[in-house]
Amino acid sequence: MNDAPESRSQAAVPSVDLAAAPTLGDAVTAIARHLQARGVETPRLDARRLVSSVTGVSDVALAAYPERELTEPERQDLAAAVTRRSLGEPVARIVGSRGFHGLELAVTPATLDPRPDTETLVEGVLTLVSAGVCPGGDAPRIADLGVGTGAVLLALLSRLYRARGVGVDLSREALAVAMANATRHGLSERSCFRQGNWLDGVEGTFDLVVSNPPYIATAAIAGLDRDVRDYDPHLALDGGADGLDAYRAIARDVSRVLRPGGWIAVEVGQGQADIVCAMLVSAVADAAAPEIRIWRDLADIERCVAVRARLSRNAEARAGADSP
Numbered sequence: 001m002n003d004a005p006e007s008r009s010q011a012a013v014p015s016v017d018l019a020a021a022p023t024l025g026d027a028v029t030a031i032a033r034h035l036q037a038r039g040v041e042t043p044r045l046d047a048r049r050l051v052s053s054v055t056g057v058s059d060v061a062l063a064a065y066p067e068r069e070l071t072e073p074e075r076q077d078l079a080a081a082v083t084r085r086s087l088g089e090p091v092a093r094i095v096g097s098r099g100f101h102g103l104e105l106a107v108t109p110a111t112l113d114p115r116p117d118t119e120t121l122v123e124g125v126l127t128l129v130s131a132g133v134c135p136g137g138d139a140p141r142i143a144d145l146g147v148g149t150g151a152v153l154l155a156l157l158s159r160l161y162r163a164r165g166v167g168v169d170l171s172r173e174a175l176a177v178a179m180a181n182a183t184r185h186g187l188s189e190r191s192c193f194r195q196g197n198w199l200d201g202v203e204g205t206f207d208l209v210v211s212n213p214p215y216i217a218t219a220a221i222a223g224l225d226r227d228v229r230d231y232d233p234h235l236a237l238d239g240g241a242d243g244l245d246a247y248r249a250i251a252r253d254v255s256r257v258l259r260p261g262g263w264i265a266v267e268v269g270q271g272q273a274d275i276v277c278a279m280l281v282s283a284v285a286d287a288a289a290p291e292i293r294i295w296r297d298l299a300d301i302e303r304c305v306a307v308r309a310r311l312s313r314n315a316e317a318r319a320g321a322d323s324p
Contacts, residue, residue: 001096040085055070088227100118111148120296122155134208135259143202149181154181167191171195211265291307
């Protein structure tokens with residue numbers, strides 16, 4: 001379990017009373033009630049995750065053996081963890097990991113906490129590969145810009161067994177987390193990581209360039225939910241005055257590394273899909289007949305945009321010759 005941030009006071013939140021909760025099952029019930037009373041949206045799910053993390057009992061074993069008794073040190077650690085959750089700290093930050101697309105990924109203060117919306121990007125890219133419209137076939141070369149925990153890149157590599165990828169991040173600390181996550185899931189031989197600002201210094205060509213960049217306008221960060229505002233690194237949130245700085249930087253250089261017929265696929269904020277799509281079309285696509293994909297998340301929000309790079313002249317000529 002990650003240590004509590006020193007800068008956040010816990011004095012204002014009443015501690016959960018676990019004195020009358022001798023077993024794992026009792027603790028889950030008591031913690032869920034405590035969190036629900038403090039407005040936590042998923043109190044029982046969070047309670048189970050905290051109990052499992054503190055005690056080292058898997059979720060399956062927790063369901064099978066709720067009568068297992070808590071030790072006093074476990075009770076004390078649980079009380080501290082529940083106080084942190086009551087203050088708004090995300091469970092992933094407290095336990096130090098997040099499940100993402102079937103992978104359990106380490107999360108630290110240096111990385112964005114990967115969220116389910118970003119799985120939309122992974123699923124969308126996988127549809128491009130399965131549809132046969134990716135020039136690398138089922139063995140694409142992938143660049144993930146702003147790799148963070150490695151969530152997007154590693155999820156793709158875990159599903160595309162012949163793919164290889166490069167993860168780029170400005171934060172050295174984030175890169176260390178991504179490398180550790182790659183090793184944990186046996187993906188280090190098919191991935192490498194480098195420090196850099198978007199595509200600066202990135203060499204070679206790629207079939208897929210993916211990114212979940214910062215896209216929150218600077219002035220809007222103060223109004224975000226506290227689990228994002230207070231715990232995610234602002235480097236991974238702040239997209240500049242209009243939230244679009246990262247897309248501009250990527251669009252300026254992506255044609256240099258994207259193979260003809262390859263795809264640039266990015267996550268976007270609500271209401272940004274059209275303008276980001278226009279940027280990417282201008283940067284890489286055949287303006288007369290651009291190939292575009294827009295994928296919606298579970299809330300039916302346009303969450304990801306993908307644009308295909310124009311074909312080389314030779315490829316276009318061949319395509320024309322093959323046409324009826």
